[in-house]
Amino acid sequence: MRISRKKRPDKPLIAHYRLNNKIVAPEVRLLDNEGGNLGVFSIQEALRMAEEQEIDLVEVNPKAEPPVCKIIDFSHFKYQKEKEIRKQKQQAHDTETKGIRLSVRISDHDMEVRLNQADKFLNRGDKVKIELTLRGRENIKPTIAFEVVNKFLGLIEGKMELRKEQLPTKQGNRITAIVAKK
Numbered sequence: 001m002r003i004s005r006k007k008r009p010d011k012p013l014i015a016h017y018r019l020n021n022k023i024v025a026p027e028v029r030l031l032d033n034e035g036g037n038l039g040v041f042s043i044q045e046a047l048r049m050a051e052e053q054e055i056d057l058v059e060v061n062p063k064a065e066p067p068v069c070k071i072i073d074f075s076h077f078k079y080q081k082e083k084e085i086r087k088q089k090q091q092a093h094d095t096e097t098k099g100i101r102l103s104v105r106i107s108d109h110d111m112e113v114r115l116n117q118a119d120k121f122l123n124r125g126d127k128v129k130i131e132l133t134l135r136g137r138e139n140i141k142p143t144i145a146f147e148v149v150n151k152f153l154g155l156i157e158g159k160m161e162l163r164k165e166q167l168p169t170k171q172g173n174r175i176t177a178i179v180a181k182k
Helices: 043-052 074-091 108-124 136-140 142-159
Strands: 027-031 037-042 056-061 068-072 097-102 127-133 162-171 174-181
Touching (some): 027 043, 037 043, 043 056, 056 074, 068 074, 097 142, 108 142, 136 142, 142 162, 142 174
Parallel strands (some): 027 068, 097 127
Antiparallel strands (some): 027 037, 056 068, 127 174, 162 174
16 A cells, blocks of 8 residues: 655644634624724624724634624734644644663763763753663573663763653663663
8 A cells, every 4th residue: 555645734733713604603802903992892893893994804712701802903813823822832842751771780981871862852941761672691680780770860960950851760681771861
């Protein structure tokens, strides 16, 4: 089966707003440009007021009783809403969990390399999952593996403050710990 690589259209950024004659409520609470309450009017009266000012009547809160409408220029209103959403998306950061694998017989240089990787991930805002797999006869002495993981955690804590989300625990033949930057 062929996988389509075409980019799918994005969802519209803002919610759908009813304009002018598309508003179905018999009465609406009316707001002016600055958000000041003008009171409750019939839909015909509200539409007449919007036409006098040569701008749109936009239903901003259809769930209120009566629905809230605003007399504003819709294109400007839509632009402001899209701008707010883009700003929120820029500030949001999806945190990932990045993995660092260690072994019982890890050398000092390899430990430094893993330490630099963990430092980079933590400074970027990601969580780090430290994983040590015990193989063969290593399963007999898990205390040595816990020492390696705790040594690694100590080295990271020497560089920055950490929040330990999961302390080192043994699950089967693996020892795992999850940390994040404070």
